[in-house]
Amino acid sequence: xxxxxxxxxxxxxxxxxxxxxxxxxxxxxxxxxxxxxxxxxxxxxxxxxxxxxxxxxxxxxxxxxxxxxxxxxxxxxxxxxxxxxxxxxxxxxxxxxxxxxxxxxxxxxxxxxxxxxxxxxxxxxxxxxxxxxxxxxxxxxxxxxxxxxxxxxxxxxxxxxxxxxxxxxxxxxxxxxxxxxxxxxxxxxxxxxxxxxxxxxxxxxxxxxxxxxxxxxxxxxxxxxxxxxxxxxxxxxxxxxxxxxxxxxxxxxxxxxxxxxxxxxxxxxxxxxxxxxxxxxxxxxxxxxxxxxxxxxxxxxxxxxxxxxxxxxxxxxxxxxxxxxxxxxxxxxxxxxxxxxxxxxxxxxxxxxxxxxxxxxxxxxxxxxxxxxxxxxxxxxxxxxxxxxxxxxxxxxxxxxxxxxxxxxxxxxxxxxxxxxxxxxxxxxxxxxxxxxxxxxxxxxxxxxxxxxxxxxxxxxxxxxxxxxxxxxxxxxxxxxxxxxxxxxxxxxxxxxxxxxxxxxxxxxxxxxxxxxxxxxxxxxxx
Amino acid sequence: xxxxxxxxxxxxxxxxxxxxxxxxxxxxxxxxxxxxxxxxxxxxxxxxxxxxxxxxxxxxxxxxxxxxxxxxxxxxxxxxxxxxxxxxxxxxxxxxxxxxxxxxxxxxxxxxxxxxxxxxxxxxxxxxxxxxxxxxxxxxxxxxxxxxxxxxxxxxxxxxxxxxxxxxxxxxxxxxxxxxxxxxxxxxxxxxxxxxxxxx
Numbered sequence: 001x002x003x004x005x006x007x008x009x010x011x012x013x014x015x016x017x018x019x020x021x022x023x024x025x026x027x028x029x030x031x032x033x034x035x036x037x038x039x040x041x042x043x044x045x046x047x048x049x050x051x052x053x054x055x056x057x058x059x060x061x062x063x064x065x066x067x068x069x070x071x072x073x074x075x076x077x078x079x080x081x082x083x084x085x086x087x088x089x090x091x092x093x094x095x096x097x098x099x100x101x102x103x104x105x106x107x108x109x110x111x112x113x114x115x116x117x118x119x120x121x122x123x124x125x126x127x128x129x130x131x132x133x134x135x136x137x138x139x140x141x142x143x144x145x146x147x148x149x150x151x152x153x154x155x156x157x158x159x160x161x162x163x164x165x166x167x168x169x170x171x172x173x174x175x176x177x178x179x180x181x182x183x184x185x186x187x188x189x190x191x192x193x194x195x196x197x198x199x200x201x202x203x204x205x206x207x208x209x210x211x212x213x214x215x216x217x218x219x220x221x222x223x224x225x226x227x228x229x230x231x232x233x234x235x236x237x238x239x240x241x242x243x244x245x246x247x248x249x250x251x252x253x254x255x256x257x258x259x260x261x262x263x264x265x266x267x268x269x270x271x272x273x274x275x276x277x278x279x280x281x282x283x284x285x286x287x288x289x290x291x292x293x294x295x296x297x298x299x300x301x302x303x304x305x306x307x308x309x310x311x312x313x314x315x316x317x318x319x320x321x322x323x324x325x326x327x328x329x330x331x332x333x334x335x336x337x338x339x340x341x342x343x344x345x346x347x348x349x350x351x352x353x354x355x356x357x358x359x360x361x362x363x364x365x366x367x368x369x370x371x372x373x374x375x376x377x378x379x380x381x382x383x384x385x386x387x388x389x390x391x392x393x394x395x396x397x398x399x400x401x402x403x404x405x406x407x408x409x410x411x412x413x414x415x416x417x418x419x420x421x422x423x424x425x426x427x428x429x430x431x432x433x434x435x436x437x438x439x440x441x442x443x444x445x446x447x448x449x450x451x452x453x454x455x456x457x458x459x460x461x462x463x464x465x466x467x468x469x470x471x472x473x474x475x476x477x478x479x480x481x482x483x484x485x486x487x488x489x490x491x492x493x494x495x496x497x498x499x500x501x502x503x504x505x506x507x508x509x510x511x512x513x514x515x516x517x518x519x520x521x522x523x524x525x526x527x
Numbered sequence: 528x529x530x531x532x533x534x535x536x537x538x539x540x541x542x543x544x545x546x547x548x549x550x551x552x553x554x555x556x557x558x559x560x561x562x563x564x565x566x567x568x569x570x571x572x573x574x575x576x577x578x579x580x581x582x583x584x585x586x587x588x589x590x591x592x593x594x595x596x597x598x599x600x601x602x603x604x605x606x607x608x609x610x611x612x613x614x615x616x617x618x619x620x621x622x623x624x625x626x627x628x629x630x631x632x633x634x635x636x637x638x639x640x641x642x643x644x645x646x647x648x649x650x651x652x653x654x655x656x657x658x659x660x661x662x663x664x665x666x667x668x669x670x671x672x673x674x675x676x677x678x679x680x681x682x683x684x685x686x687x688x689x690x691x692x693x694x695x696x697x698x699x700x701x702x703x704x705x706x707x708x709x710x711x712x713x714x715x716x717x718x719x720x721x722x723x724x725x726x727x
Contacts, residue, residue, distance in 0.1 A: 029671070041679060048686070089672040130690050137683040144676060156673040160680045167687035205647060211669070223646065230645035233638070 033088030033095035036073035036080070036103060037143050040110075043069025044136035051129030059128040063118050063482070066132045070111035070139065077104045085516060087149065091212050094149040094284075097511035098518065101353050102146035102280035105360055109273030110139030112364045115486045117265035119479030120371050124172055124263065131171060135269065138164035142277035149288075151200045151211045154281065158196070158245075161277060162189050165270060169262040181261030188254040189244065196241020202234035203289065213288040214517070226292020235290055239300055242285070245278035246334050249307040259327030264374065267323065268367035271330045272360045275337075279352055282341060288517050294344065301342040302433060308335030309440040317447050322370055323380045325447065326363070329406060332444055333359060336437055339421055343428035345525045346512045351424045353508035355417035358497055362405045362414055365490030369399035372483060377466035387463030388455045391470040394484075398491045400452045405494045407448035408441050413497035420505065539579060546572035559605055567598045584658045 047066055050058040077100050085096050114132055121128050141160030148154045166189060170182025207219035220226050243251040259267045286297050312332030319325040340352035372395055374380055389396040405414035418441060425434040475481055512518055549568035556562050570593040577586035666674045
């Protein structure tokens with residue numbers, strides 16, 4: 001045995017089992033855990049083949065195929081809910097209830113942003129088939145990310161989601177703003193992936209060559225190094241990688257430019273689907289791997305939440321483009337969601353799920369309105385919305401309701417989401433977070449109402465040029481009925497979900513209490 | 528110290544010096560072509576380190592992928608751009624460089640402290656003769672799912688590369704075009720959208 005330096009600590013470890021011996025049978029893989037993802041992958045292959053075989057004619061029906069596939073994935077997730085919790089692929093993937101709900105959110109976001117995109121992509125003169133293929137791959141990546149329980153799987157899923165997002169951001173090739181968005185997103189995303197990967201490699205080394213999250217935690221606890229400098233460095237690097245996906249301040253610099261330049265349906269997906277997957281990853285990774293450093297990561301997320309709420313909501317005040325305003329508002333909303341992560345109680349996690357569900361429909365509804373207006377008027381500037389209510393009542397109603405719900409005005413669902421998240425924070429004693437959240441909510445109401453006021457100005461002479469030239473309302477063009485259906489569905493859910501909050505909250509609470517990896521946290525909270 | 532140990536230490540020292548000096552050259556040289564070639568040097572020295580660590584497959588993959596593909600691609604990109612441009616030095620670069628150096632050395636110090644103070648868990652299990660067999664077993668065992676997902680990722684990357692690289696024929700819209708719809712993405716030679724749209 002070679003002489004080793006004294007700083008190397010030999011770990012007693014079983015000799016690596018002979019892998020050739022245990023032949024893995026198909027049943028041991030538990031393939032049933034990834035049936036929803038397999039459905040989506042099958043759908044994307046079908047869409048690709050149909051586009052290849054029958055050319056651009058296929059784009060008349062492939063969007064429905066894609067949406068049916070995603071709805072099928074959501075339904076099969078519903079079936080999975082009632083099955084016993086199983087780990088698939090020898091621990092690479094966990095089909096627990098928290099993961100199921102987040103995967104459902106990602107799939108729903110994918111389905112809605114395909115429906116929104118049909119007219120837009122066609123109008124912009126780009127191919128729809130490839131757009132849907134890449135979006136479906138992004139959805140698959142997000143769904144896998146929400147359930148992966150092993151570092152290699154986490155990274156591959158993260159890169160699948162990331163690469164697909166960069167491609168989608170640059171999908172409008174002839175638009176320089178889209179090119180800029182894609183390039184910025186790619187460069188910053190690659191940097192943050194590298195930092196995240198460095199954190200993962202530190203964890204691999206510290207745990208003596210483990211890649212499963214639970215095994216890493218066990219090894220760290222066994223060597224009693226949960227508070228050592230190495231683990232804390234790994235924690236910092238991992239959080240930096242995750243915070244990029246959540247676009248938390250100070251890792252948010254890409255957000256406004258990417259949101260402004262990317263095609264609007266893509267922004268809608270990024271703001272909801274990508275973020276939901278990021279939160280699922282954050283909860284699973286931090287709770288499983290770093291139980292010994294809980295105070296540290298909760299403190300980091302407390303600071304990130306305060307910074308995001310303050311900066312996102314304050315900078316949104318000065319925006320003139322609605323897409324940019326929604327970008328900063330999404331930074332602020334991520335700050336509200338991070339309150340649930342920072343307090344780390346079961347109610348906190350349940351409130352993240354509940355708020356993410358409401359935010360999905362509200363934000364997608366707002367983006368559907370932005371798409372519709374830019375299709376009809378060709379602009380995203382807030383000033384150009386002036387006087388819209390005289391020309392387009394549906395758009396006015398939808399946009400007003402969605403924006404007011406984002407601001408948290410009482411009868412709408414956004415209010416209940418915020419109420420529950422603030423209540424959970426107050427219960428956990430995070431008074432600073434809740435107070436900052438309340439103040440910044442008031443600020444956010446100001447800029448949301450500013451847009452609504454712009455839409456409903458009374459005098460005809462204040463009407464903007466775009467609204468004066470507003471085309472006649474027609475819905476008979478291909479892709480527009482789908483957009484209208486999405487818009488109405490999102491607005492209805494936004495308006496009604498608050499009143500039906502009870503079953504949704506019960507669902508979220510059940511998911512949290514029945515998820516195995518959250519059990520230690522729940523026991524701590526009960527004491 | 529046996530002869531094998533001595534050879535190992537000497538080759539580690541040579542590779543380390545090669546790698547650090549090449550990496551410094553990548554960062555500090557002004558000519559981007561030199562930087563790109565030196566980056567290849569960094570990759571090759573790194574693969575030498577992998578060989579010292581018994582990771583023969585990773586070393587080969589490092590040379591094939593990073594030197595053979597990535598670095599050559601970088602050189603192609605530089606040669607295709609090939610734009611002679613005189614860069615005016617930015618004002619106050621000195622302060623900026625000083626700050627960067629400070630941050631980099633701070634990070635180096637922090638990571639160095641971390642590496643030296645951490646009791647690393649070393650797994651002294653028997654080393655298999657060939658790492659390729661072991662990697663193959665892992666691919667069809669614990670890493671089966673990421674391995675399969677990577678194929679979806681590669682398919683998407685392929686499609687994405689085609690989407691980015693293909694010449695864009697502006698297709699006539701598949702669906703009947705309404706009179707009033709226009710997006711900023713669509714190339715327009717006419718007057719601005721809103722003013723003259725109805726006359727078109």
